[in-house]
Amino acid sequence: MNKRKKLSTYNPKREIVTLPDMPTVYSNYSYNEKTIETFATKSFEQCTFHIDPQNVTWINVDGLRKEEVEELCERFHIHPLLAEDILSIGQRAKSDDIDSHLFALMPMLYYNTNTGLIQIEQLSIVLSENLLISFQPDPTQDPFNPLRERLKNPKTPVRERGADYLAYCLMDAVVDDYYTVIEKLxxxxxxxxxxxxxxxxxxxxxxxxLIRHELMTLKRAITPVRELINSFRHSENPLVLDANRKYFKDVYDHITLAIEYTENYREMATNLQDLYVNxxxxxxxxxxxxxxVVTTILAPATVIGGVFGMNFVKIPFSDHPHGFVYTVLIMLSISVLMLLYFRKKGWF
Structure with a gap:
């Protein structure tokens, strides 16, 4: 079985393909310190109708279609360039500050235990005042279930802070999930x-x-994430509060360590290849x-046998009744002496 896969490349003309039987699902989380309202719907209108500006609102969009993404971006005045980035696959991690929105695009990684390959899904995050919208093509898997559980608890920090802290929680969950892939490799x-x-x-x-190929894929995917996190950490946009910058510093430390692990494992894989060759x-x-050793030991016997096999009239021991036995004993004696000499020299 060929487990090789193509290198992921970015083509701005290629859009995310959503399967026809995979409908877009909008999950809405509207909360403050005391209350939280959550619901999931397939209706764009229902998802965006009840938006309380006093609450922090997280809209998670699973399954992307061009018309629906553009409609959602138009509803919240998200720049068309950001909508284009959301719909384009194969991009490196990046961040943008356009109009009144902060934008982050980063890979989510999964390790397929059946094929041994790393699967990459693109996560897009749009942050505005008291609103965060996340986009992901595949609704079947994401690392945000622990965050959803924390949102149900009114005593957790995510319920007490703003949308920028929620963005930190999403990025932190994605980066922490990289370590699962790294551990598998x-x-x-x-x-x-x-x-x-x-x-x-x-x-x-x-x-x-194969594992060197996967480590290269991992390194290419996560290295730009450090720059993304750093841009949020040092952003001058008022959407990121000074009190929350230290949390992005924590994610920055995590992604830096993940990159170092990846580089170390790449070097280890190279050393492993050298070890195999050695x-x-x-x-x-x-x-x-x-x-x-065998050829050298048999050489004297071959020479002696060749000499005694020559077609001469007078050959030593040719007329002796025990000539054959003596000849064989001489051959064996020389071979044994050579064997002992080689052994003494430590040649085998």
């Missing part, structure tokens, strides 16, 4: 290292190549050494 590397040391075979090189070369050298 780390476990694969440890297993591969054991295989290389214990019993290297031809399939090892393919496995190392193991194969060492095994080949052992085989060549044994063959050389």
């Amino acid at each position: 780390s476990e694969r590397l440890e297993r591969l290292e054991d295989e290389v040391i214990r019993k290297p075979n031809d399939s090892i090189l393919l496995k190392v190549s 193991q194969v070369n060492t095994k080949m050298n052992e085989v060549m050494k044994i063959l050389t």
Whole structure:
């Protein structure tokens, strides 16, 4: 089975494809310190009708269609350039500050245990005053369920703070999920290292190549996220309160550590490939050494047998009744002496 996959590339003409049987679902969370209202609907009008400007509102859009995204962006006066970014796939993580909105685009990563490949889903976040809208193409998986549970508890910080803190919580959940992928790749590397040391075979090189490919995919995906987080951390937009900047610093530390882990594992995979080649070369050298020793030990017997096989009239021991036995004993004696000499020198 070929587990290779294409490198993800950005094409601005390519839009997110949503399956026909996967309807867009709008999840609305409107809350303050004391109360919270939540509901999910497939109706754009119902989702946007009840927006209380005094509450913090989180609208999560699962499943993207061009017409619905553009309609939602028009409803909340989101710039068309941001709508274009939301609908374009394969982009590197980025942030924008346009009009009265802060925008973040970052990858969400999942490790497919069946194929051993990293799956990437694009998350788009639009932040405005007391409003956060998140867009993701696939409604079947996201890392935000713990956050949804915290929203139900009135004593949690997310209920006491504004939409910028909610943006921090979303980014933090995504970045923390990177560590799950990193741990899976780390476990694969440890297993591969054991295989290389214990019993290297031809399939090892393919496995190392595959995991190096996944580590490269991981590095390309998460490295730009550090710049994104840093832009929110140092943003001068009043949407990000000074009291909440320290939380973005915490996410910045997490993504920096994740990048360092990824680079270390890439280096480890390279070293693993070198270790495999060295193991194969060492095994080949052992085989060549044994063959050389055998050939060298048999050389005297070959020479003696060639001499006594010459077509001469008078050859020593040719008429002796025990000539054959003496000749064989001489051959064996020379071979044994050579063997002992090689052993003493530590050549095998």
